[in-house]
Amino acid sequence: MSLKINDTVTWVGKIDWELKKFHGDEYSTHKGSSYNSYLIRDEKTVLIDTVWEPFSREFIANLKKEIDIQKIDYIVINHSEVDHSGALVDLMEEIPNTPIYCTKSGVRILKGHYHKDWNFVEVKTGDTLDIGKHKLTFIEASMLHWPDTMFTYLSEENMLFSNDGFGQHYASEFMYNDKVDQAELYQEALKYYANILTPFSKQVVKKIEEILSFNLPIDMICPSHGIIWRDNPIQIVNKYLEWANEYKENQITIVYDSMWNATRRMAESIAEGITSTNKEVEIKLINSAKSDKNDIVVESFKSKIVLIGSSTINNGVLSSTASILEMLKGFRFRGKKAAAFGSYGWSGEATKIMTEELEKGGFEIINSGIKELWNPDEDALNRCREFGKTIVEAL
Numbered sequence: 583m584s585l586k587i588n589d590t591v592t593w594v595g596k597i598d599w600e601l602k603k604f605h606g607d608e609y610s611t612h613k614g615s616s617y618n619s620y621l622i623r624d625e626k627t628v629l630i631d632t633v634w635e636p637f638s639r640e641f642i643a644n645l646k647k648e649i650d651i652q653k654i655d656y657i658v659i660n661h662s663e664v665d666h667s668g669a670l671v672d673l674m675e676e677i678p679n680t681p682i683y684c685t686k687s688g689v690r691i692l693k694g695h696y697h698k699d700w701n702f703v704e705v706k707t708g709d710t711l712d713i714g715k716h717k718l719t720f721i722e723a724s725m726l727h728w729p730d731t732m733f734t735y736l737s738e739e740n741m742l743f744s745n746d747g748f749g750q751h752y753a754s755e756f757m758y759n760d761k762v763d764q765a766e767l768y769q770e771a772l773k774y775y776a777n778i779l780t781p782f783s784k785q786v787v788k789k790i791e792e793i794l795s796f797n798l799p800i801d802m803i804c805p806s807h808g809i810i811w812r813d814n815p816i817q818i819v820n821k822y823l824e825w826a827n828e829y830k831e832n833q834i835t836i837v838y839d840s841m842w843n844a845t846r847r848m849a850e851s852i853a854e855g856i857t858s859t860n861k862e863v864e865i866k867l868i869n870s871a872k873s874d875k876n877d878i879v880v881e882s883f884k885s886k887i888v889l890i891g892s893s894t895i896n897n898g899v900l901s902s903t904a905s906i907l908e909m910l911k912g913f914r915f916r917g918k919k920a921a922a923f924g925s926y927g928w929s930g931e932a933t934k935i936m937t938e939e940l941e942k943g944g945f946e947i948i949n950s951g952i953k954e955l956w957n958p959d960e961d962a963l964n965r966c967r968e969f970g971k972t973i974v975e976a977l
């Protein structure tokens with residue numbers, strides 16, 4: 583499959599309908615994904631990015647239906663992660679001397695991945711490549727989300743090839759933002775931002791401001807995953823600025839794991855305490871052992887307050903809780919508050935451990951949390967309801 587975007591640019595990527603996990607098992611892709619590669623035809627022919635290695639042969643076979651690949655003059659690798667560079671090994675066997683344009687870090691990482699001494703051409707922000715009527719301009723975008731990342735801008739067509747930036751793990755035969763379900767699209771775009779770009783929010787803002795300062799007309803943003811933004815493409819840029827700026831909705835997320843339901847009952851009583859004093863705030867109660875971890879990250883990203891609960895086990899926390907805490911610590915959300923709770927039988931360290939981990943993750947700690955011995959009775963559940971009321975005060 584290929585898709586003619588306009589007289590100059592054709593999409594030659596791969597839609598991966600089956601993909602359910604990405605980055606190993608770190609990222610759930612409920613809606614599949616795509617690896618977007620773009621062929622630009624002018625006096626010179628340019629290929630922007632490739633696809634993940636398992637689709638390498640299929641990609642090259644499709645590309646050959648589109649063009650004699652010996653006629654590709656330049657390859658641009660905006661980002662060397664294997665989902666975009668994976669087909670290079672097979673491709674370069676057929677066109678071994680073709681120059682590969684990428685950043686200095688891109689050269690280092692591509693060599694690290696493939697151990698090949700290809701014909702690399704290092705580029706920096708502002709470097710250009712004339713290809714006939716059109717010109718490519720390269721814009722380094724380090725740490726969005728790897729050190730090597732760059733964007734490529736195509737003049738005349740006013741298209742920004744932004745690689746992972748503004749992408750979504752979202753397989754759709756419609757390919758364009760105006761043709762797909764908007765709720766699904768934004769769910770996947772936000773999930774992508776929360777789970778991949780959040781740690782780099784400061785760089786996101788800086789890079790967007792830099793690109794806007796160039797005053798380049800942008801008619802289309804073409805990411806390396808998901809659909810292409812052609813209808814009011816600046817809408818996703820504005821969303822990124824919103825998400826990068828300590829984004830929160832009027833929401834409290836309560837994430838818990840429970841061995842014999844004591845911590846679950848605590849979680850539900852805390853939620854009751856919250857709703858008894860504030861009926862406007864949305865509460866999401868999620869059992870971390872039974873739920874998708876990336877969806878928990880999304881709900882936490884959307885929240886003003888995150889409450890984490892776990893029973894104490896072996897002087898620590900339950901394994902699903904440890905996993906979520908590790909993820910939240912890595913994402914370094916800003917402008918959010920948190921507290922911990924949990925049941926215990928004798929040693930009872932979990933609440934303190936969770937509080938410390940949340941603090942390390944950059945959360946403002948509301949209080950030292952609440953723990954209850956064995957199975958909570960009505961008095962204990964009332965204490966949890968009162969605890970919920972103190973959480974509302976911190977909103």
Ligand code: FEO
Nearest residue numbers: 661663665746806
């Ligand atoms: Fe889609 Fe960072 O690779």
